Amino acid sequence: MKKSRSRGFDRHSLDGLGVLRAVVQAGSFVRAGEALGLTQSAVSRAVARLEDRVGVRMFRRTARSISLTEEGLRFYESVAPHLAAIEDATIEAGGSSTKVRGRLRVNVDGSIGQFVLTPRLEPFLAQHPDLSVEIAVRDRMGDLVRDGFDVSVRFGIPEPSALKSRLLMRTRIVTCASPAYVARHGMPRRPSDIEKHPCILMRDPSTGSHFGWEFVRGKKVVPVNASGQLMVNGVGPLLAACLAGQGIAQLLELYTRELLADGRLVQVLPEWAEETYPLYAYHHSAQLMSAKVRAFLDFVVALTRE
Known part of the structure; x- marks a missing residue:
């Protein structure tokens, strides 16, 4: 682990956090750069500056893949909900009439994806035209933060976790x-x-x-x-x-x-x-819940009451 230089938090740090989230969600520096309109080298420099300021090596890099280090994962788990809250606050302060927007990644088991969500998702998408939804079927929930998911909907008894769980039905x-x-x-x-x-x-x-x-x-x-x-x-x-x-x-x-x-x-x-x-929804702290997650949870609650 690098020794921190104890620099103050500034605009460059915030920019670096946004780049960090893009890399985690995209799974590579190249795809993160494409999403942000930056070159791969610019993404790499932004991450390096953030690592220098925080004093933590964020990623393990190999010829074929990247993954968060243990210290990087702990750091990202701490900042990811705050980044979503900042994004929502920026949208609201800008007076946007459509606060629910961006990409929502949902982790589900196969039965929920096939029989519950996707056949009934059209009204939710129509209500929020600036939102895109990715439904990912997984055998197990895994780590929502590390895998870049916003929310999960799954059957079964909740496992011990820092996530918030909400019984749906x-x-x-x-x-x-x-x-x-x-x-x-x-x-x-x-x-x-x-x-x-x-x-x-x-x-x-x-x-x-x-x-x-x-x-x-x-x-x-x-x-x-x-x-x-x-x-x-x-x-x-x-x-x-x-x-x-x-x-x-x-x-x-x-x-x-x-x-x-x-x-x-x-x-x-x-x-x-x-x-x-039981069917549960899983999400991050309610105090830092983004508008898109809140809207999706409201939709799922209404759906399961039908």
């Missing part, structure tokens, strides 16, 4: 099969019967194995040893296999409501379907 877990499957194999009558049937399993990205199955009625919880030859890592393949009659599957009611209503799927053991799964 809970949806039931339902067990389903196709009518053709039930005609061939019969309908399970009790949770233990599931162990005699081929099940379509969903991979748990945190363990590499499949999610465990259990059935809930009131205070009674019955775990079962679900097994089968097919394991998938996405809701789309899970639904497709279930609809094709390849086995019994456990899915979120959010994704099966229409399929159950029109008879393409039938619910298995409906009296044992009281288990729920």
